[in-house]
Amino acid sequence: MSQALTPAQYRRLRITRGVLLTCIVGSLLTLAITIWLFVAAGTSSTWRAVSTAVFVEFAASAAVLGAFAKCPACSGRLGSEAGDLLPRRCPRCGVRLAEPTNAETGESLR
Numbered sequence: 222m223s224q225a226l227t228p229a230q231y232r233r234l235r236i237t238r239g240v241l242l243t244c245i246v247g248s249l250l251t252l253a254i255t256i257w258l259f260v261a262a263g264t265s266s267t268w269r270a271v272s273t274a275v276f277v278e279f280a281a282s283a284a285v286l287g288a289f290a291k292c293p294a295c296s297g298r299l300g301s302e303a304g305d306l307l308p309r310r311c312p313r314c315g316v317r318l319a320e321p322t323n324a325e326t327g328e329s330l331r
Contacts, residue, residue, distance in 0.1 A: 248279035
């Protein structure tokens with residue numbers, strides 16, 4: 222397998238990262254709202270339950286997407302690395318998942 226992703230594969234990887242990041246940010250935002258609803262006086266139990274359910278949905282989606290993300294080159298599972306959304310290289314085919322800089326390619330992939 223080649224050691225570089227095509228522009229179409231980079232777009233697919235950017236979409237995966239974007240969805241994963243959206244789920245993480247959404248879960249943090251709904252966690253803050255849920256905590257506020259539990260602390261604030263006068264909020265109904267329905268709003269608390271709804272915000273808790275939305276938080277659980279975002280958190281579960283982020284966990285599943287992070288754990289089962291696929292390599293755009295070989296479709297193998299990427300897994301996760303501590304400190305990064307996705308690993309820098311595919312553990313199966315070894316393709317580099319970091320987007321090349323303009324200096325490396327000479328042009329923009331966007």
